Amino acid sequence: MNSKDQHSGEKKIVIIGAGPTGLGAGYRLKDLGYKNFQIYDRLSHIGGLASSFTDSAGFTWDIGGHVMFSHYKYYDQCFETLMGDEFQMNNRECWVRMFNTWVPYPFQNNIRYLPKEVTLECLTGLIEAQTRRDHKAAQNFEEFMDAVFGDGICKHFMKPYNFKVWAHPPKLMNKEWIGERVAMIDINRAIKNVVMATDDFGWGPNNQFKFPLRGGTGEFYRRFGKPLEGHVNLNRGVDFINLKRKEVRFADGQIVPYDILLSTMPLDKLCNDLLNGDVPREIKKGTASLRHSGGYMVGIGIKQPCPSTKSWMYFPEDNCPFYRVTYLSNYSPYMTPDKDTHYSLLCEVSYSEFKPVDGNRIVDDVIQGLINAGMIKEEDRKDIVDTWVFNARYSYPTPSVERDDILAQAIPFLEQHGIYSRGRFGMWKYEVSNTDHSLMQGVELINRLFQGEAETTIGMKYASTVDGRNAAVHERSQAAGSGDPKKTAEAAASAPASSPQKPAPGGKQPRREPSWQPSKVREPATPGESTTTKRAAVSRSRPEAKPGERLDLVAAGKADGRDQPGDKAESHISEEELGITSRSDDEE
Numbered sequence: 001m002n003s004k005d006q007h008s009g010e011k012k013i014v015i016i017g018a019g020p021t022g023l024g025a026g027y028r029l030k031d032l033g034y035k036n037f038q039i040y041d042r043l044s045h046i047g048g049l050a051s052s053f054t055d056s057a058g059f060t061w062d063i064g065g066h067v068m069f070s071h072y073k074y075y076d077q078c079f080e081t082l083m084g085d086e087f088q089m090n091n092r093e094c095w096v097r098m099f100n101t102w103v104p105y106p107f108q109n110n111i112r113y114l115p116k117e118v119t120l121e122c123l124t125g126l127i128e129a130q131t132r133r134d135h136k137a138a139q140n141f142e143e144f145m146d147a148v149f150g151d152g153i154c155k156h157f158m159k160p161y162n163f164k165v166w167a168h169p170p171k172l173m174n175k176e177w178i179g180e181r182v183a184m185i186d187i188n189r190a191i192k193n194v195v196m197a198t199d200d201f202g203w204g205p206n207n208q209f210k211f212p213l214r215g216g217t218g219e220f221y222r223r224f225g226k227p228l229e230g231h232v233n234l235n236r237g238v239d240f241i242n243l244k245r246k247e248v249r250f251a252d253g254q255i256v257p258y259d260i261l262l263s264t265m266p267l268d269k270l271c272n273d274l275l276n277g278d279v280p281r282e283i284k285k286g287t288a289s290l291r292h293s294g295g296y297m298v299g300i301g302i303k304q305p306c307p308s309t310k311s312w313m314y315f316p317e318d319n320c321p322f323y324r325v326t327y328l329s330n331y332s333p334y335m336t337p338d339k340d341t342h343y344s345l346l347c348e349v350s351y352s353e354f355k356p357v358d359g360n361r362i363v364d365d366v367i368q369g370l371i372n373a374g375m376i377k378e379e380d381r382k383d384i385v386d387t388w389v390f391n392a393r394y395s396y397p398t399p400s401v402e403r404d405d406i407l408a409q410a411i412p413f414l415e416q417h418g419i420y421s422r423g424r425f426g427m428w429k430y431e432v433s434n435t436d437h438s439l440m441q442g443v444e445l446i447n448r449l450f451q452g453e454a455e456t457t458i459g460m461k462y463a464s465t466v467d468g469r470n471a472a473v474h475e476r477s478q479a480a481g482s483g484d485p486k487k488t489a490e491a492a493a494s495a496p497a498s499s500p501q502k503p504a505p506g507g508k509q510p511r512r513e514p515s516w517q518p519s520k521v522r523e524p525a526t527p528g529e530s531t532t533t534k535r536a537a538v539s540r541s542r543p544e545a546k547p548g549e550r551l552d553l554v555a556a557g558k559a560d561g562r563d564q565p566g567d568k569a570e571s572h573i574s575e576e577e578l579g580i581t582s583r584s585d586d587e588e
């Protein structure tokens with residue numbers, strides 16, 4: 001089968017996955033005037049883990065609280081082009097719930113809010129750690145936390161919270177992922193805040209984020225559908241890849257040849273379930289041992305005016321199953337049926353082999369947890385008019401101790417065969433797997449293939465990298481958060497000439513190498529990481545759900561504890577996003 005376009009002579013690019021990574025790559029190809037590419041997704045909608053769903057009760061839900069803190073001008077420009085002014089700018093207001101009180105985030109800077117004896121324990125532990133321990137010698141995340149934060153903060157916040165999020169013992173995790181993801185600590189500041197009773201909030205005018213006015217986070221990604229018209233193929237799950245013949249095969253048996261394959265599906269699935277051919281045993285074994293957690297996203301719709309201005313909150317204690325709750329209705333006035341009379345809470349619960357969770361009880365457990373944690377009262381139960389559950393089987397790619405070594409083998413092997421695994425679970429690099437990072441992983445891959453530019457986000461170490469660092473180098477946004485429009489415009493105006501061009505579909509042509517070979521400028525020496533993604537959805541609902549509600553009992557079955565991550569027995573194909581079930585009690 002000939003993959004070359006007959007008119008342009010362009011080689012065929014196949015993209016697996018219409019999430020932010022695949023869409024970013026497609027958008028950039030379109031931007032460069034390239035035509036011979038197709039994006040395939042097994043689901044019936046665009047957006048991957050960044051999708052949103054409006055249920056029959058009129059609540060819109062994201063797959064976990066999605067906050068857009070862009071690091072990139074190109075991403076900001078995509079957002080401006082596709083969303084215009086149809087977004088709301090929100091102030092970030094984060095809190096930690098502990099000891100029946102609210103501690104402003106970052107926790108480390110506000111320990112004075114804790115009971116006095118706990119504050120003392122945290123402070124003395126911190127001083128001991130910072131003066132006697134060496135975090136550089138830490139071999140894993142657990143040792144790193146001990147050395148940086150000390151016994152008190154670790155005991156009361158860092159360790160319980162991180163276990164709740166990651167669902168993995170911290171000693172199995174590396175410390176390289178940390179970067180900007182864990183707020184570090186300034187000991188003088190911590191002491192001063194306690195002694196002087198100073199507030200040290202992490203929010204304010206410099207911590208703003210954009211959110212689509214309607215349709216949730218997913219609306220932004222849905223809008224890539226139009227510029228990519230004719231290139232996106234939904235309900236098309238790839239179930240087989242012939243490495244030698246460079247062909248993908250779909251469930252219906254159709255075969256599509258490729259020259260370049262961008263895969264954004266989970267790397268472990270790619271290497272173990274789909275790839276056919278001479279895949280070395282150590283690559284299969286290594287990628288199969290990559291760790292991840294799953295997550296239940298539980299939406300609770302309440303028929304009451306919203307009682308708070310908070311954005312999201314962290315819950316380290318064991319009186320509730322969730323690690324984070326978002327007042328999603330505070331992100332836009334259109335997230336509930338009526339902003340004046342309804343509000344919504346989106347609760348995230350992780351699970352893994354180390355932290356099993358009963359999916360059949362998840363809604364009840366979350367509601368009880370909200371009561372235990374003081375988010376709602378017992379008598380508010382009667383005002384709960386909607387519940388929604390999504391089971392993301394691939395939720396967080398765990399940065400395990402051995403991860404980078406596995407990626408250092410797998411990524412170059414795949415690239416030798418024209419396969420580029422990128423994205424949250426394609427690159428398995430949590431530290432660069434937010435939506436902006438993911439979209440830019442797709443964009444940067446295309447820039448690398450066509451323009452010989454480095455893929456800076458994935459933090460791959462290339463032999464020719466100027467400074468030889470094995471760390472992600474991000475292009476920082478010059479505006480606060482995603483920036484207000486004015487600041488973003490100023491930042492764009494003052495941007496160096498080398499920054500990515502503004503998206504202009506049909507605009508400038510790529511600098512193609514004559515034979516259209518991927519640029520050889522940067523041979524990977526030590527890849528940074530890799531990822532894989534996967535999600536299945538769903539669930540909980542009452543058998544007596546009313547007509548018009550989606551009642552996916554098969555999906556509900558999938559949401560239970562049997563569907564733990566790491567269950568390799570089940571084919572990737574059956575792990576569809578099976579449906580979103582909502583329970584609307586509005587009419588009762």
Ligand SMILES: Cc1cc2nc3c(=O)[nH]c(=O)nc-3n(C[C@H](O)[C@H](O)[C@H](O)COP(=O)(O)OP(=O)(O)OC[C@H]3O[C@@H](n4cnc5c(N)ncnc54)[C@H](O)[C@@H]3O)c2cc1C
Pocket residue numbers: 016017018019020021022040041042043047048049050063064065066067068069236237238239264265266295348392394395396422423424425426433434435436438439533534572
């Ligand atoms: C709980 C949670 C909270 C998050 N919070 C934030 C946040 O606050 N801010 C932020 O910026 N980001 C956040 N993210 C991350 C964000 O969702 C991801 O960065 C982004 O969705 C990853 O994009 P991707 O394209 O790499 O992968 P995905 O979105 O997973 O897309 C991959 C696509 O590949 C498809 N696919 C898989 N296998 C096949 C196959 N065999 N054939 C065809 N198609 C296939 C899937 O259906 C999917 O659509 C969060 C994620 C989660 C889970």
